[in-house]
Amino acid sequence: MSRIIRVAAAQMGPTQKAEPRARTLERLLALLEQAAGQGARLVVFPELALTTFFPRWLLDEAALAPYFEKAMPNPAVQPLFDRARALGVGFYLGYAEQTPAGQRFNSALLVAPDGSILGKYRKVHLPGSVEPRPGARFQQLEKRYFAYGDLGFPAFRAGPAWAGAILGMMICNDRRWPESWRMLGLQGVELVCLGYNSAAYDPNGGSSEDAALRSFHSKLVAQANAYMNASWAVAVAKAGEEDGSGLIGASCIVDPNGLIVAEAATLADEVLVADCDLDLCRQGKDKMFNFAAHRRPDQYGAITARAGVVEPVAAR
């Protein structure tokens, strides 16, 4: 049997700070229409899809506040929700969330084809620093602007429009941490949606990482972790030169063998489509990666017992 869901990766080119929100929404709608026109039922947009990647700057409160969504949906994005529902297409959308209590998260929503919100995720692995790095042209201040995600890594079982898929979400840096994938794998995830904004240079300073290497890293972690959890993965960039700072592309759709079945060719708005047969996950989930049969959690204590490294003592 096959349980096929046609998925689109809706890569975005850069969103300049000066771009009006209405223009960004037009782009999202155009990507949605293009994906729906190709028969996709799930469209994955990037992290922070509504704005420029503002954590690259040290901003005061007045400059920062407009980047956050106080409710989702809200009038500015309602047309995307309405059009998706009319088309019978659901989507993953990354955005900056501000709660009524004033807490701020780097978040993503999963909206079902009927318009209902199937799930929400708040980024756990915030990269960067709280304090700006002196002398750096661009900062990475996610630890300053966002609270750590407090929803765990929930997986969601979709309805028949999405073939009953078990879906999970990640955001950007989460994908480099195998723990994120394993938390979803332990819920039987069949398709991971993940959006990102990843610098085309080393965001922590240094000159040893360029766009080619960072694109390789981005694909490598999606491929290996998809394989090791026997899941599909849809990894979607905001790409290109954004406000003078480069972002990698390399959006891709990965199968449960870790093979890339579709990959972006540009750093611009671009739609990739693939038919993801969820039953292809069974080969891994039932055999090599039958977790109940083969995992040895009694040997993994340090993974949850501590965050950091404890080196072995010096040699005798």
Added chain:
Amino acid sequence: MSRIIRVAAAQMGPTQKAEPRARTLERLLALLEQAAGQGARLVVFPELALTTFFPRWLLDEAALAPYFEKAMPNPAVQPLFDRARALGVGFYLGYAEQTPAGQRFNSALLVAPDGSILGKYRKVHLPGSVEPRPGARFQQLEKRYFAYGDLGFPAFRAGPAWAGAILGMMICNDRRWPESWRMLGLQGVELVCLGYNSAAYDPNGGSSEDAALRSFHSKLVAQANAYMNASWAVAVAKAGEEDGSGLIGASCIVDPNGLIVAEAATLADEVLVADCDLDLCRQGKDKMFNFAAHRRPDQYGAITARAGVVEPVAAR
């Protein structure tokens, strides 16, 4: 500064059941000499390097017993230990261990260039089954013949002959489980030695995995997990047609970016050499994968709380 250790991956071609132990030792010695001649100070041999991969057969006790080493070293392998010490070369060697109390493990030793035993590891992730699969031409009976490793995933700090490296070991299937790598990463591992015997077909039955796909998987997991733990990895096969059953090759040396710097070209006895600069680990360990700064163990509870999958409840 650079802390360079020249490492050799000593891939072995098949070791037929009929091959005398003395002949296998000659091959190990030849590989050791070749690696030493190229300046290597650490030589990584495969899993179960002294025998055919006997878990492919259902064996009675009389047939099984000869595959196990009752002590290590022992007279049959002492020449390898002696020659390595004389050359000032250390090594990783996989073998079937039987303890004085009669317990059996799939084990590996790390022997320092001065001949001392730096560390020992017993395979945690035993694949296969306890009972034979009816009708299968070849079995995978590691769960029948071996006890689960009971030494955890220890890392060892070497002396100056190995540039003070922090070394870790895995065996075969361990490499497909990110937990193995993370347990070593949490000890600051800089170089992971891992030997394997991996079937060139699906060892759990089925026809969807061939040698090319399984070689891709083998490299993919070494590359991604080396990157995600900012470590070198030396992955070494026993390869080729062994007693009628195919084993993949694809031995490789991987840098902390996940890039392959040397890769086997054959399915036979073959030595790969690379200079591994341990300080290349710092880029990852100090920035992107600074565990103390970025890991969130409070969000990883299920990883150690249970072995198997718990799926989300059905959609509303």
